[in-house]
Structures are given as C-alpha cells and as structure tokens.
Amino acid sequence: MQRRNIRFCNLSNMTTLATVICLSTATLLSVVAGQAGGGHVGDGSSSRCYNDATTIHQFTPTNIDGEKVALSDYNGKVVLIVNVAPFCHFTKQYHGLSKLKELKDLEEHFEILAFPCNQFGYQEPGKDKYEIMNSLKYVRPGYGYTPNFPMFAKVEVNGDNETDLYTHLKAVGGHVGNGNSSRCYNDATTIHQFTPTDIDGEQVALSDYNGKVVLIVNVASFCGFTEQYHGLSKLKKLEDLEEHFEILAFPCNQFGYQEPGKNKYEIMNSLKYARPGYGYTPNFPMFAKVEVNGDSETDLYTHLKASCPPVKLEIGDPSDRFWSPFRNNDITWNFNKFLIDKSGVPYKRYDSEVEPKDIEHDIRELMEEDK
Numbered sequence: 001m002q003r004r005n006i007r008f009c010n011l012s013n014m015t016t017l018a019t020v021i022c023l024s025t026a027t028l029l030s031v032v033a034g035q036a037g038g039g040h041v042g043d044g045s046s047s048r049c050y051n052d053a054t055t056i057h058q059f060t061p062t063n064i065d066g067e068k069v070a071l072s073d074y075n076g077k078v079v080l081i082v083n084v085a086p087f088c089h090f091t092k093q094y095h096g097l098s099k100l101k102e103l104k105d106l107e108e109h110f111e112i113l114a115f116p117c118n119q120f121g122y123q124e125p126g127k128d129k130y131e132i133m134n135s136l137k138y139v140r141p142g143y144g145y146t147p148n149f150p151m152f153a154k155v156e157v158n159g160d161n162e163t164d165l166y167t168h169l170k171a172v173g174g175h176v177g178n179g180n181s182s183r184c185y186n187d188a189t190t191i192h193q194f195t196p197t198d199i200d201g202e203q204v205a206l207s208d209y210n211g212k213v214v215l216i217v218n219v220a221s222f223c224g225f226t227e228q229y230h231g232l233s234k235l236k237k238l239e240d241l242e243e244h245f246e247i248l249a250f251p252c253n254q255f256g257y258q259e260p261g262k263n264k265y266e267i268m269n270s271l272k273y274a275r276p277g278y279g280y281t282p283n284f285p286m287f288a289k290v291e292v293n294g295d296s297e298t299d300l301y302t303h304l305k306a307s308c309p310p311v312k313l314e315i316g317d318p319s320d321r322f323w324s325p326f327r328n329n330d331i332t333w334n335f336n337k338f339l340i341d342k343s344g345v346p347y348k349r350y351d352s353e354v355e356p357k358d359i360e361h362d363i364r365e366l367m368e369e370d371k
Contacts, residue, residue: 062152063153080112177349177351191304196287213363251288
C-alpha cells in the first residue's frame with residue numbers, strides 16, 4: 001500500500017481550501033485563513049510571512065490553457081495566490097476575488113493567480129479547462145460566472161507530488177530544523193508554570209527543576225525506538241551531570257498504539273519484562289500517560305510545540321497516527337525530545353532518531369551557561 005505523508009506547512013491553513021497568499025512585488029508578505037497556534041502561527045485568520053522569505057520569480061507554473069507562465073512577468077505587482085475548488089463552502093469567494101480585481105485603483109498594480117486543487121474533500125473533480133471553467137460558469141458559483149483573473153492548471157499543494165511553487169510558498173526557510181533538531185524560538189517562555197501528573201498520580205511542579213537542565217521525551221514501550229531507554233539511563237548516570245540534569249518521560253499511545261499500558265503497573269512491567277526487558281527500570285521520573293497532539297493534548301506539550309519549530313516538514317503516514325486535528329508543529333513519533341535550559345525555557349527540539357548520547361554536548365553547553 002502506498003504510504004501517504006502529511007507535510008508540515010508553516011502557513012496557517014494549508015489543510016483547508018481558499019488559503020490566500022499575498023505577495024508584495026513577488027515576496028511573501030502574508031497568509032490569510034488559518035488555525036491559531038503559538039506565537040509563530042497566525043491569529044486564526046492570517047499570519048505574516050518570515051522576513052527571510054524569497055521571491056517566487058523563478059517559477060513557471062502551467063496555466064489552464066497548458067502554457068508556461070513566468071511569474072517574473074508579475075514583477076512590480078502585488079499578487080494574491082489562491083488554491084481554489086468549485087464545490088466547496090468557500091467557492092462563493094470567487095465573487096469576492098473578482099470584485100477585488102475590479103477595483104480601479106488596484107487594477108494595474110495587482111493580480112490574482114488561482115490554482116485549482118482536488119486534495120480537500122475531492123471538491124475540484126474537473127480534470128481540464130473545459131470541466132473546471134464550465135463548473136464555475138454553470139454550477140458553482142454558476143449563473144455565467146467567469147473569473148477575471150488568471151486560472152492555472154490543476155495542481156497538488158500538499159504531499160509528495162505538490163507543485164514546486166507551493167513548496168516554496170509553504171517553506172519556512174530557517175524556521176524548520178535540519179531533519180534532526182531545531183533551535184527553539186528566542187521568545188520561548190518557561191515551563192515552570194506546569195504541574196503534570198507523575199506515574200504515581202502525584203502532581204509535580206516543574207518549577208521544582210529550576211536550576212537544572214531538563215530533557216522531556218514522549219515514550220512508548222513497544223516502539224522501534226524503545227531501546228533508547230537505555231541511552232537515556234546512561235545519560236542520567238553521567239556523574240558530572242547527575243545533580244544538574246533531569247529526564248522527564250511521558251508515555252503516549254498516539255503513534256502506532258505502541259504504549260498500550262493503561263497505568264503504572266502495566267507500563268513499568270512492560271519496560272521491565274518485555275521491552276527493553278531484562279529487569280530494566282528507568283532511573284528518571286516517569287509521568288502519567290498523556291496525549292501530545294490533538295484536541296486532548298496536555299498543556300505542557302502545547303507549550304513545548306509552540307516554543308520550537310518543527311524539526312522537519314513531514315509528520316508521516318496518517319494511518320498510524322491517532323489524533324485530530326493535525327497541526328503544523330505536531331510531535332511526529334515516539335521519542336521526540338525537548339531540551340530545556342536551567343530557567344525552564346525550551347532550548348532545542350530533536351527528532352526521534354537522535355540518540356540520547358548525541359544530545360550530551362548540548363546538555364553540557366547549557367550547564368555551562370551562567371556559571
């Protein structure tokens with residue numbers, strides 16, 4: 001079966017139709033329509049694009065007539081790029097786009113580029129110009145409607161086959177990690193206000209870890225990365241780190257249902273007698289089972305994800321990821337990691353494949369600060 005990947009987009013709402021990208025002389029300016037989340041995602045309606053966004057002039061998408069269009073032709077104009085569909089709740093926005101294009105004082109200096117897409121609810125079934133344009137003219141919006149702005153060939157805006165223009169529009173440049181780790185935002189704030197529940201059912205004030213470097217990990221007992229428990233324990237045993245460093249482990253069952261244990265007895269015995277097994281017991285605090293993504297995610301993880309950009313663009317195959325809704329900055333799998341500095345501020349985020357031993361340098365670097 002072909003695996004489908006969900007890609008991270010740092011535009012607010014590439015998961016719905018009628019996302020609008022505004023460009024000033026072909027440089028990304030803002031994105032309109034979106035889901036709120038974190039200080040680096042929009043306000044629910046729009047988000048300003050990054051200061052280091054670059055021009056779209058190198059792209060030559062195909063228009064609805066099958067001809068290549070150099071976007072450099074729009075140099076000097078403000079451009080609005082929209083992914084569209086005729087059988088969507090937002091299809092009535094075609095009229096609003098046409099009215100915008102008709103404004104006399106904008107007309108010569110402004111253009112709208114519309115890209116039909118069928119990835120959202122199969123709401124653009126038309127396969128060519130004839131079907132797409134006649135759907136608009138005779139069905140929805142209907143009543144003879146014809147766009148007064150350029151229409152382009154049908155594209156994919158997300159996933160493995162997304163068009164290169166949309167890859168660029170969604171790209172976050174230095175605002176996504178290198179595939180292994182990402183530095184957290186400069187305005188990230190402390191985690192010391194949170195009081196998660198430990199595996200014994202006791203509330204733990206994270207302010208108790210003030211002055212320590214902390215590594216937070218979402219864990220699971222039956223995962224390919226479960227052997228990292230040994231690496232975590234070795235890291236905790238390093239004598240010169242021991243008093244100044246802590247690991248906090250949060251079991252989670254949202255990735256492949258790989259943490260089936262429902263309580264301390266089941267989770268700890270899974271670790272001791274199954275995987276890693278052979279009597280293994282963590283030498284660091286274990287917390288109660290949580291959700292790290294979706295509507296029921298724990299507030300600590302909401303804060304952590306808002307504090308650090310995603311490590312990579314792809315979340316992965318949705319068939320073995322169990323939460324809703326999917327968001328840009330979601331945890332991607334078991335054993336994602338967050339390194340927290342001595343004042344409780346998130347410093348760095350790591351992918352599951354990063355071994356605990358590979359984080360030692362960063363831990364020591366944080367321990368040396370303010371000595």
